[in-house]
Amino acid sequence: MKSKFLPGLIAALFASPALAFEPFVVKDIRVEGIQRTEAGTVFSYLPVKVGERFSEEKASQAIKALFATGFFKDVRLEVENDVIVVLVDERPAISQIDFVGIKEFEKDALKKGLKEVGLAESRIFDRAVLDRAEQELKRQYLAKGLYGVQITTTVTPLERNRVGVNFNVVEGEAAKIRQISVIGNKVFKEKELLELFTLTTPGWMTWYSKSDQYSKQKLSADIEALRSFYLNRGYLDFSIDSTQVSITPDKKDIYITLSITEGEKYTISDVKLAGTMVVPEAELQPLVKLKAGDTFSRDSVTASTKALSDRLGNEGYAFANVNAAPEVDKVKREVAFTFFVDPGRRVYVRKINFAGNARTRDEVLRREMRQMEGAWYDGAAINRSKVRLDRLGYFEDVAIETPAVPGSTDQVDANFTVKERATGNLMLGAGFSSAEKVILSASIAQQNLFGTGNAMTLQMNTGRINRTIALSFTNPYWTVDGVSIGWDVYQRNVDPTSLSVATYKSSSIGGGVRFGYPIAEDDRINFGLAVDQTKIDVFDTSPAPYISFVNNFGDTARSLVATAGWARDRRDSFLYPTSGVYQRASLEVATPVLDLRYVRGSYQHQHWFPFGGGHALMINGDVGYAHGYDGKELPFYKNFYAGGIGSVRGYQQSTLGPRYLDANNYTRSLGGNRRAVANVEYYFPMPGQGKDKSMRLSL
Structure with missing residues (x-):
């Protein structure tokens, strides 16, 4: 059958x-x-x-x-x-995937992306999947502003029922934004509004920032920035009526037009608090950033809500909810707000758990905690703990979660998840400075020695002026209170003859021990004791005070130096500060035990004032004083100098202060025992760079 x-x-x-x-x-x-x-x-x-x-x-x-x-x-x-x-x-299998004409993307990255939509070598060939892959590839080009891209796909049969897939791409030129227009604005000028945008028309730096290439995501962000601008200035009824993006037939130029309605400006008529006040209302009221008579600001409403929630969180109410309910009077152009406070249940932290620290010991993380196990939940303490872990420098990322404990209504766990980074490094480098010219350097450092949090560094560098070899060790938690201990040994040669300073050479060798103690979250004091021996060489062209010092005290000077210092750093960023205060004071005393007798102190104060958009004003003051005592002179190599980057711009390195003519009739700086430097610098983003923070300029 x-x-x-x-x-x-x-x-x-x-x-x-x-x-x-x-x-x-x-x-x-x-x-x-x-x-x-x-x-x-x-x-x-x-x-x-x-x-x-x-x-x-x-x-x-x-x-x-x-x-x-x-x-x-x-x-x-x-x-x-x-x-x-x-x-x-x-069905045939895909033997190979090739790309021709690709310049904008890496081929390996493209293959990885196509694999996610189902097209990859060794997989079964499917025409529908190929069509999706072609559309995805085209979408990637459109996202980069290459609207004239042409993609031709060829499928070539091969032996053993296989095929080869080839993408032939003609990328074309990226379309540029030729004009951005805002229609309907009456209160603010169009130029002022366009300064809020990341997208812009071609300029002298747009080749780097690519901000003149259209992106739907960037336009959405710019529209939100425009909306925030108006809402923060009282225009509660502001609306964007339409957004038009058009491209010319040759797909080279893009025109963007936004039609807006500004509406009227609103003021605050009244602000009230309501709900369950587990914290006295007198303490909560100052946290509200809105006052009757103020112009309405959405940012102020958001900041008030967050400040109230954070304050309740500091008292253990981890799930507090604060809602701002507006009452709008369109006739009087006024709005009243009632902040409804719902603290929820008070909770405490059962356990603090760590994950991701394969090398770093738990105790290194736990000693940075400001939230304690078994204590009431404190939002500020948890956030501070996260910041302290970030500042260790051992981790690429620190994440915090506070899940509720199953079966309990008043307990949470604090789970810190870290992603470790390499803390040991071998560095070989070369650099150039206007003062020292070519600098060669090498270092072997381990900032987290055997996962203990201890640091050890061997450093060598050679420049035209300074040549140093130094070995350092630091234990940041010598005691459980955070008292640190460290030691240093060094050998340093100084040859400033290439600068416009008095001619001499020195060679120092020494070592010391230092201690540090935290007196507040942002404040730390330190003490140290070091032994130093310095050999000095003077020349016929050296100034008379230098030669006299060597004649009186010999060409080798020994000292036992005690140091003390204090530092406070409340800047918003170490690399790109725009607000906050930085202060530093130090005192160095050569004790009467050995040859030298001198006192040397300095104080620096920096204040940063933000102006928004990456603009900031920095005011800096730096004073120093040094003097010998007990009948001894101040060693001339301990003098202060001024001029150059980091001191007074516009002058060569160390050229300010007392000067003299050497035997060759060349003017050189002597330095001095007192120094006062004041700077006012204005920092601003590089024009055309948008919101990129990789570099900035200053005046």
Whole structure:
């Protein structure tokens, strides 16, 4: 007996009684037409096995299951003497994927992206997947402003039922934004509004920032910036009526037009607090940034809500909810706010858990915690703990979660997840400075020695003026209170003859021990004691005071130096500060135990004032005083100097202060025992750079 089923889907969807057959017990199953697919793979998808009864229903299920694998273009079933014969026509496999004309993207990155949409080497070729991949590739180009891109896809048959896929790309030129227009503005000038935008028309730095290339995401961000600008200035009814983005037929120029309605300016008529006051209202009221008579500001509303929530969080109400309900009077152009306070249940922290610290010991992280286990939840303490972990420098990222403890209504766990970074490094480098010219340096450092948090550094550098080799060790937690201990040994040669300072050379060797103690979260004091021996060389061209010092005290001076210092750093950023205060004071005393007797002190105060948009004003003051005592002179190599970067710009390094003419009639600086420097610098982003913070300029 021989009975043949219609091909694939026809048999599955339109089975006819005329093709019906009597169910039978399967004696055997054969698969024909496979080249790459294993027969066992086909068997695994069949709903029947040898020795089982085979029916029309199972035949339909078998064909549907094999088609669903995506491996086959056609599937048929035949029956010969109670033996099922599965005949398949395999889809080809993708042997290789090539790109021609690609410049904007890395080919490996493109292959990885296409793999996510289902197109990859060794996978089964599917025309629908190829179409999706082509559209995804085109979308990537459109996102970069390359609207004239042309993509041609070629599929080449290869031996053994394989194909090669080739993407031939003509990228074309990126479309530029030729004009951005804002229509409907009456209160603010269009130029002022366009300064809020990241997108811009071509300028002298847009080749670097790419801000003249259209991006839907950037435009959305710019629209939100425009909305915030108006809402923060009282325009509660502000709206963006339409956004039009048009491109010229040659796909080279883009025009953006925003139509807006400014509305009227609103003022605050009243501000109230309502709800459950677990914290006295007198303490909460100052946290509200809105006052009656003020101009409405959305940022002030948001800041008030956050400040109230944070204050409740500091008292253990981790899930406090504060909502600002407005009451708008459109006739008087006034709005009143009621802040409804719902503290929720007070909770405490059951456990503090750490994850991700494969090398760093738990105790190194735990000693930075300001939130204690078993204590009430304190949002400020938890955030401070996260900041302290960030400042260690051991981790690329620190994340914090405070999930509720299952089965409890008043407990949470604090889970800190860190991503460790390499803290040991071997560095070889070369640099150039206007003072020291070419500088070669090398260092071996481990900031987290054996995961203990201790630091050790061996550093060597050679420059035209300074040549140093130094070995340092620091234990930041010598005691549980955070008292640090460290030691240093060094050998330093100084040759300032290439500068406009008095000619001399010195060679120093020494070592010392230092201690540090935190007196507040942002304040630290330190003490140290070091022994130093300095050999001095003077020349015929050296000034008389230098030669006199060597004649009186010899060319080798030894000193036992005690140091003390204090520092406070409340800047918003170490690398790119725009606000905050930095202060530093230091005192150095050569004790009367050895040859030298001198006192040397300095104080620096910096204040940063933000102006928004990366603009900031920095006021800096730096004073220093040094003097010998007990009948001894101040060593001339301990003099202060001024001039150059980091001191007074516009002057060469160390050229300010007392000067003299050497034997060659060349003017050189002597330095002095007192120094006062005041700077006012204005920092601003590089024009055309947008919001990128990789560099900035100052005046």
